[in-house]
Amino acid sequence: MDSDSNARSAAEFQPLYAQVKALITRRIASGEWKPGIMIPNEFQLASEYKVSQGTVRKALIALEAERLIVRRQGRGTYVARHTSERALFHFFRIVDLDDRRIEPWSRTLSQKSITATHLLATQLEIEPGTPLHFITRIRCLKNIPAIYEQIYTPVWMMPDLKITTDAQMVDEMYVIYQDQYGLTIAHASERIAAVAAAAEEARLLDIAEATPLLEITRVARDVSNVAVELRISRCRADLFRYAVELN
Structure with a gap:
C-alpha cells in the first residue's frame, strides 16, 4: 500500500484497516471526494492500497459508523451528505x-x-x-x-x-x-x-x-x-x- 506513504508511516502502529480508514478520510477531508460522490468499490480500493478486500470492508464499516460514508445496497458507497x-x-x-x-x-x-x-x-x-x-x-x-x-x-x-x-x-x-x-x-x-x-x-x-x-x-x-x-x-x-x- 504505497498511496500517501507519509500518512501511513505516521500511523504504522495502527491496525491495517485503521490505516486504510485514515487514508480514505484524508481524501474526503481534502475535497478529492466530495459529499454525494460515489467512491471506488472495495475491489478497486483493495487494489489501490494493496490490501485485502476484507481490510477495506472493515475500514468502510468504521467510516459508515462515523457517518462519513453511506453504503447503498446494489448501488455503491457514497461520501455522506448533510441534510x-x-x-x-x-x-x-x-x-x-x-x-x-x-x-x-x-x-x-x-x-x-x-x-x-x-x-x-x-x-x-x-x-x-x-x-x-x-x-x-x-x-x-x-x-x-x-x-x-x-x-x-x-x-x-x-x-x-x-x-x-x-x-x-x-x-x-x-x-x-x-x-x-x-x-x-x-x-x-x-x-x-x-x-x-x-x-x-x-x-x-x-x-x-x-x-x-x-x-x-x-x-x-x-x-x-x-x-x-x-x-x-x-x-x-x-x-x-x-x-x-x-x-
Missing part, C-alpha cells in the same frame, strides 16, 4: 417533556465580524485576534421561542458567509457549511451548564429575567478534526430538555 434531517438527528438533542423530537426553525437576529478573544480562541483552537463571524439567532420549537444561540466560526474558513436575518430558516448551519464551503461536520463535543437568563435573553425567549436556562456549549469539528464552529445555546428548561442515548 437538515440528518444533521438534526445526529446533533440536535432537545426534546419536549414527553421525550418527543421536535423539528426547529430558526430566525437570525444579527451577524457581524469580531476578533477572537483569548477565551474564544482557546475554544476554537485559533490565535487570539483571528477574525470570526458572530451570529445570534432564536430557534423555535412548536413555534415557541425556545433557544437563544450565539455562533462563532473563523472567517478564513468561510469568507463570504452570509445568513439572512429575520427570515424563517429551516436548513441547518451544517448543511450550509458543507454545500457552500465543503466543510463536513463530523464530530462535536458539548458541555452543559445551568445558567440564569440575562435581560436580553429573557426578552427574546419571552420569560422572566433570571429564569433557569440550560446552556449547551458545543465545538463542532470537520473530518480532519479541525474546529469549525463554537455554538453556545441557551434553552428554556421549563418546556424542553436535553436527551442523549449512551451505547
